[in-house]
Amino acid sequence: MVEDGNINPDEQIDLRGVLCPINFVKTKLKLEMMDSGQVLEVILDDGEPIRSVPRSLKEEGHKIIRVENLQGAYRLLVKKA
């Protein structure tokens, strides 16, 4: 389930302007440095990035617990598997 309330992310990564699949690779590398259960905030561009990155994260077993529309970009909170 997507969780309600305020969640303070443990780490942040702003990937606006970063193309696929580099944005996913950067997200993946960031997650690798974190502990299981920690939360990463990811900012992604609209279009191809928001279409591809969440799906790839799901395939790797991570959990997207929040999606916010920032107008032209998206803020995701990802819980590390």
Added chain:
Amino acid sequence: MVENKGKQRINLDELKSGGFIKQTQKDLFTVRLKVPGGRITPEKLTKIAEVAKKYSRLGYCHLSFRQSVEIVGVHIDDFDAVIKELATVGQKIASCGPRVRVPTACGGCEYNPNGIMDTQAKALEVDEKFFGIPCPHKFKMGFSGCPIDCTRTREMDLGFQGVVYPEWSKDLCTGCTLCAKACMEGAIIADKEGKPVFDESKCVYCGDCIRACPTDAWKDKKKGWLVRTGGKHGRHPREADQVINFLPDHKVNDFIEATLKWYKENGKPKERVGTSIERVGLDKFKKEVVSAFEKT
């Protein structure tokens, strides 16, 4: 039956399915090798390379458009040796002429994240069961795992393409809108609360919504094959007709069998099945072949 010209040149029984294609050069042939679905082990590739080095009098192989490896420039006197040496790794000769050809397939759902149906397993199974069966003309089949359709099933005499029917459950949805973002067909639009509005008429059954959904609110209700018949390339290309959606996996062989039977009964010599369907009528084909599979 053996052709004798002083010495035994070639056992013609070995050639009954074709696969030895005459070249411009006297006595040289292209030997077409069977690679169902385009997947081949390094062991077989190594042996093919060895055999090609030894017997290709032109010194090269050709990768055919239908995923075969072809050894070019093999002398007719070397056929038996080529067949025997390739058989040591289980490498078989493919076919040419008026018969069922080796099926093609995309890379496969085991490693491609878009894959819905197991094209590699199916290509092997279908090759095992139908390869070489005589027909009025050539008969080509192909398997694509998803609607991206890398195998170009619209150009096949009989093409199968993986599809998945998405089902949405309200209770699990959080209105994140990722499914609407993932859908490239405009079949899912997010409403004011972010909940998906599904327009099935635009859906191509690719399953991107299912893959994107973080809460599994989108799930696959059923998977199967979208079936296309009567496609071809060549001098007079024809786009295949879509005849069935969501054919269950276990019905594929029956469908091929029914189509081949109809083709043998209705097709004229040298006529591809698409031309037969056009001449006899798509409605008649649907009635006589497809209708039996529509409620499966």
